Amino acid sequence: MRLKKMFLPTLKESPADAEVASHRLMVRAGMIRRVAAGVYSLLPLGLRVVRNVERIVREEMTRAGAQEVTMPFVLPAELWKESGRWEVYGKEMLRFRDRHDREFCLAPTHEEAITDMVRGEVRSYRELPVNLYQIQTKFRDEIRPRFGLMRAREFIMKDAYSFHATEESAEEEYRNMYETYSRIFERCGLEFRAVEAETGPIGGSFSHEFMVLADTGEDAVASCTGCGYAANIERAEIGGRPRGSTRVVTEPGKIEKVSTPGMKSVEEVSGFLKVRPSALIKTLIYTTESGVIAALVRGDCELNESKLKRVLGTATLVLADEETVKQATGAPVGFAGPVGLKIPVYADRGVKDITSGVTGANEADAHLVNVVPGRDFDATYADLRVVREGDPCPRCAAAFEIRRGIEVGHIFKLGTKYSEAMGATFLDEKGVERPLIMGCYGIGIGRTAAAAIEQNHDDYGIIWPAPLSPFHCHMVPVNVNDRETLEVSERLYSELVEQGCEVLYDDRDERAGVKFKDADLIGIPVRITISSRTIAQGSVEVKERSSGEVRLVRIEDVARDIRGLFDKGKN
């Protein structure tokens, strides 16, 4: 592609609204342009990258035995009413009416659509299993779209749905998809982790998220340095005894009330009473659909609401409002404690290790000291806190490390939630009608491209992993007004194109500096610089974007040299 003819508007300055590298660089490199909040156009360069991700995804999905379909972006309300999600989905689903006043939505996901597609057609266990996928636009009316393609409202997603006669078959496909996803992100050249995840509102029994590791990731991933167990920080279990627990040798004294006027937070109380935060027992009052409960964690720890929810088995869990706290504890917010509480008390296991703790006294401006779990209050103990760096792994007790990640893929075992609700059944070997067992597997295509940049860039611009790069190589004739330079360049360009190399050829009459800056910004892995200076020695420069390494290559060898490079990058 000749740059002179290409629609590639690069920017010297960064857009004001771009906070993260991928967003900033995608705009500056002329890949995307914003049309509305969370809604973007893909320019030629951006589309080429997206197509690369799609290509890898298609190849691997096909290899895994899945078949491509497409389903509509606009879906009728009836489907969602059947599954019960028309009411449940909330404002994330953009709804509207057509001219006949019929209700529709922009598809935020396609479980209903695929179940509808399959239910009429699959009748027998002989036709199972089947895995269907599409690469399609979705719309989720995010409260706060941000970070460009990373968290857009309209976005491209690969979503696959599998249907099975048996649990074993569903689990086998789950493993198959796990392997497939690992291959996909490996082929994209990304550093990632497959982590255990919360299932969220899509439902289902268990799931894994695929996280591209990057410091700017929105999620935190706890991964074990010993055995490779990895989990979303929302879910990560903590093994053994927590680090830094306060085991005190001295006999605990008698429980005692002390005055702590206006001291509510852990910092205030521990500072005021001159005790370490780890000696405090933080008491949080929550409202659930089955009543008010208290949850305890050590003062230096953070409660993990997902874990608490799972232990309680409740669907809703919200911090109680002031009024409720007052009713439950008899004290204003900030002075709750487990001693004498009449509501169920749940405590993190770390609390048990506190031999002489400080808690709220359930009255204004007072705390209790020398509080001993077991002696002064009872609680149901469980793993309830958020994992921290260095905590022990539940499998092998080695230390966890916490890293940031960008969720690019998610696989779920769905079970029969949708097939039952929507009557998608088949006849088994015995002629018994049973609901189809489903799995669902998503990859954010645009987000994967963004994550690749987030993970691979420097101060000058993008550094594409070769498999995602919009071009194989970038040719820069330093001065197109120099006859010899132009001749060599044109010849090289034809030669490279001839052998199937995708070349971005900067044939513009610009100064060298301008072209170099653009080349660094766009981030194609290999740059070929042609100038009279090296032509005099019969060669051109080949520069690697990632390392900055420059080699002189004889003109007649360039085509072969570059071919070697991009064959190696192919996979």
Next chain:
RNA sequence: CGGGGCGUGGCGCAGUCUGGUAGCGCACCUGCUUUGGGAGCAGGGAGUCGGAGGUUCGAAUCCUCUCGCCCCGACCA
């Protein structure tokens, strides 16, 4: 939804407090010079100041309403 902020040539911004000829940098066009890391000089084109209403002799600037956007938080694949 709560809190904070912003809408001024394509992009980044100043001007608004204190009303009086719409400005700067980048980008763009023309010419000359320059040509290995975002060139120099000269000339030029381009803006209903987000929109509507009001106050005023006069509004980018003051008032009212409205639309859009951004940031922090709650929420989320």
